[in-house]
Amino acid sequence: MTKESPMTHPLLAVEDLHVAVEGKEILKGLALAVNAGEVHALMGPNGSGKSTLSFCLMGHPKYAVTAGRIRYRGEELDGLSPDARAKRGMFLAFQYPTAIPGVTIANFLRAALRGVRGGDVPVKEFRQTVKTHLKALGIPDAFVNRYVNDGFSGGEKKRLEILQMAVLNPALAVLDETDSGLDIDALKTVAAGINALRTPERGILLITHYQRLLNYIRPDRVHVMVDGRIARSGGAELALELEAKGYEGFKPAIEPASV
Amino acid sequence: MTEFNLTTIDQTARRLNEPAWLIELRRRSLARHAELAWPHPSDDIWRRTDVRLLDPAQGFAPTAPELLARVALSDAQLASFTRPLGEERLIVRVNGSFLSPPPAMDHLRVEELGRAAGARPEAIRRAIEADGLTDAEQKLASLNLAFHHDDVALTVAPQAGPGAPIRLVRIMAVRPQQAVFPLTVITIGAGSAVTLIDEYVSVPEAPGTGAPHLVNGRIEIVLEQNASLHYVRLQRLDLHAREFLLQRATLAQGTTLTMTNINLGSALTKAHVMTKLVGPGATAKLYGFVFGHGAQHIDQHTLQDHRAPNTVSDLQFRAALQDESRMIYTGLIRIAKAAQQTNAYQANHNLLLSRTARAETIPMLEILADDVQCKHGASTGPIDEEQAFYLMSRGIPRERAQRLIVMGFIEPIVQQVAFAPLQERLRRELEGSLSDGG
Numbered sequence: 001m002t003k004e005s006p007m008t009h010p011l012l013a014v015e016d017l018h019v020a021v022e023g024k025e026i027l028k029g030l031a032l033a034v035n036a037g038e039v040h041a042l043m044g045p046n047g048s049g050k051s052t053l054s055f056c057l058m059g060h061p062k063y064a065v066t067a068g069r070i071r072y073r074g075e076e077l078d079g080l081s082p083d084a085r086a087k088r089g090m091f092l093a094f095q096y097p098t099a100i101p102g103v104t105i106a107n108f109l110r111a112a113l114r115g116v117r118g119g120d121v122p123v124k125e126f127r128q129t130v131k132t133h134l135k136a137l138g139i140p141d142a143f144v145n146r147y148v149n150d151g152f153s154g155g156e157k158k159r160l161e162i163l164q165m166a167v168l169n170p171a172l173a174v175l176d177e178t179d180s181g182l183d184i185d186a187l188k189t190v191a192a193g194i195n196a197l198r199t200p201e202r203g204i205l206l207i208t209h210y211q212r213l214l215n216y217i218r219p220d221r222v223h224v225m226v227d228g229r230i231a232r233s234g235g236a237e238l239a240l241e242l243e244a245k246g247y248e249g250f251k252p253a254i255e256p257a258s259v
Numbered sequence: 260m261t262e263f264n265l266t267t268i269d270q271t272a273r274r275l276n277e278p279a280w281l282i283e284l285r286r287r288s289l290a291r292h293a294e295l296a297w298p299h300p301s302d303d304i305w306r307r308t309d310v311r312l313l314d315p316a317q318g319f320a321p322t323a324p325e326l327l328a329r330v331a332l333s334d335a336q337l338a339s340f341t342r343p344l345g346e347e348r349l350i351v352r353v354n355g356s357f358l359s360p361p362p363a364m365d366h367l368r369v370e371e372l373g374r375a376a377g378a379r380p381e382a383i384r385r386a387i388e389a390d391g392l393t394d395a396e397q398k399l400a401s402l403n404l405a406f407h408h409d410d411v412a413l414t415v416a417p418q419a420g421p422g423a424p425i426r427l428v429r430i431m432a433v434r435p436q437q438a439v440f441p442l443t444v445i446t447i448g449a450g451s452a453v454t455l456i457d458e459y460v461s462v463p464e465a466p467g468t469g470a471p472h473l474v475n476g477r478i479e480i481v482l483e484q485n486a487s488l489h490y491v492r493l494q495r496l497d498l499h500a501r502e503f504l505l506q507r508a509t510l511a512q513g514t515t516l517t518m519t520n521i522n523l524g525s526a527l528t529k530a531h532v533m534t535k536l537v538g539p540g541a542t543a544k545l546y547g548f549v550f551g552h553g554a555q556h557i558d559q560h561t562l563q564d565h566r567a568p569n570t571v572s573d574l575q576f577r578a579a580l581q582d583e584s585r586m587i588y589t590g591l592i593r594i595a596k597a598a599q600q601t602n603a604y605q606a607n608h609n610l611l612l613s614r615t616a617r618a619e620t621i622p623m624l625e626i627l628a629d630d631v632q633c634k635h636g637a638s639t640g641p642i643d644e645e646q647a648f649y650l651m652s653r654g655i656p657r658e659r660a661q662r663l664i665v666m667g668f669i670e671p672i673v674q675q676v677a678f679a680p681l682q683e684r685l686r687r688e689l690e691g692s693l694s695d696g697g
Contacts, residue, residue, distance in 0.1 A: 058652045061644070086654035098649035102667025108650070111663060115654030147667070164653060 089171030435470030512538030551584030
């Protein structure tokens with residue numbers, strides 16, 4: 001095996017990433033690597049840049065990479081459209097999923113599956129796939145006749161994100177605060193859905209503000225993000241330390257003057 | 260060349276076997292047209308459309324009686340316009356004649372207006388007289404009343420059950436510079452419930468010339484006490500058509516009208532869609548959709564005219580605009596002093612699919628009663644980038660994502676069409692047009 005073989009590349013490698021939104025730098029040299037089969041938890045206080053990272057990974061046009069790079073299976077992603085990233089196997093579960101009134105979940109899922117596969121999906125196979133995942137997630141069949149996220153409760157939105165992830169079967173899933181706004185039962189359902197998708201081929205990046213999701217999903221690695229950088233990385237025990245001490249101890253030694 | 264004068268009126272009326280009162284009304288309407296001034300651009304409702312483009316005297320020819328007998332359509336064209344959608348009761352008219360005798364149906368009579376005008380003069384006269392129209396509206400509507408030729412009276416007897424939807428397809432095969440004047444009077448008898456699809460198609464004989472044709476149409480809908488009507492107007496005029504439309508519904512006590520106006524064709528349209536709620540407890544749900552493309556100019560005016568207490572009107576007009584198309588919407592809610600306890604809503608939403616498409620919207624309120632609820636809202640803008648990003652993040656390419664968003668935008672209007680096979684056809688047709696032009 002040569003060094004250039006794809007097997008030697010991590011699934012996701014973020015190197016010295018600087019990202020600006022509307023001229024303001026939010027990520028300030030972030031580095032992170034996720035291998036296939038691993039679950040990483042990215043934790044940090046509000047405003048540390050967690051969601052910026054998730055949008056940037058998926059190629060949101062508003063987030064400009066000013067320095068550094070993101071590699072997915074060794075390929076540099078800069079300039080790739082969001083749909084091209086999805087087609088390569090990337091997936092982002094949104095913190096605030098967008099409503100698309102008038103478009104049914106069934107239509108949407110079919111278009112998405114066609115998109116990531118790059119070809120038509122037989123109706124019968126599509127129905128079967130969706131049905132299987134609906135059942136596994138405990139979602140009634142009629143759910144797919146509703147309009148995408150239109151008038152959904154917080155829990156319904158998060159469940160739809162997990163349903164999409166299950167149907168699209170990505171190699172890398174970034175879950176942005178998928179636990180926020182969920183009551184304990186919904187949290188358990190969503191966590192079970194994520195655990196079911198934990199396979200040796202898949203990498204998962206769990207972005208979360210709180211430790212409680214990690215009671216149900218045990219991460220391989222935990223990263224603490226503060227002010228646009230990873231302040232510390234460790235094993236699952238780091239999450240417990242955070243729970244006990246809060247983020248205070250992880251603040252940069254010198255506060256930026258502008259804050 | 261035939262002119263827009265009394266000779267043409269007399270020839271047309273003679274051919275249509277009309278009673279004297281209707282011929283007299285034609286003559287008076289021509290005189291009325293002559294004495295009225297063209298709408299002035301200082302009037303907000305008329306400002307944005309050059310109404311002289313709708314003046315038949317500017318190079319158009321009336322529909323001579325000998326043109327009525329001809330059908331300049333291929334069998335294939337005819338078949339494509341008249342293919343049944345489902346189990347509807349289909350009635351087809353081509354150039355002013357029924358393609359086959361309208362089927363004899365219980366409770367339903369579809370006939371030439373001239374005949375209805377002889378048999379039920381008072382009802383027809385009441386429906387088509389110009390009461391309540393502004394001078395500006397009369398300037399154009401009087402031309403229809405003077406020269407109408409493709410005219411239909413559709414009458415549903417009282418207490419008729421819903422039955423299968425009625426679909427009336429009007430095909431006008433037109434010569435370059437021809438002016439046509441379709442007139443339709445729809446009467447739904449007391450207590451009856453009906454679904455009616457009213458479709459208008461124009462087909463130029465020589466499309467290659469690029470010459471315009473003029474369609475000055477009038478539709479009068481009368482709902483008698485406790486009647487209920489699902490009405491769909493489907494405008495499929497050719498892209499060389501210039502259209503003026505006066506469409507009016509009169510709602511008696513306890514009636515419900517659900518109307519969906521779908522505008523797919525024409526180069527230029529000036530449409531006045533008016534709803535008179537004259538009986539207590541009447542309800543009007545008014546929906547409209549315009550799909551603008553090319554250089555289309557669509558100017559729609561709506562009037563929600565509440566004249567009786569406890570009346571409800573809920574209007575939602577939407578437009579999706581491609582290319583250099585332009586949409587003007589002016590909507591007036593008028594609530595008379597007697598119309599207490601009235602609810603009136605008006606919404607106009609425009610989606611701009613190109614940088615060169617334009618939409619303007621002007622809500623107007625005239626409220627004389629004090630115990631009413633009245634709201635209006637409007638929006639105009641391009642595709643929402645966050646929606647596009649969400650769909651694209653799922654592997655859907657941008658163009659397909661846009662099409663999904665547009666179809667979703669249209670869906671609340673399509674949903675109102677009370678005939679599922681027509682909903683399906685509209686979705687397919689609209690999505691097809693989007694993939695060509697989007």
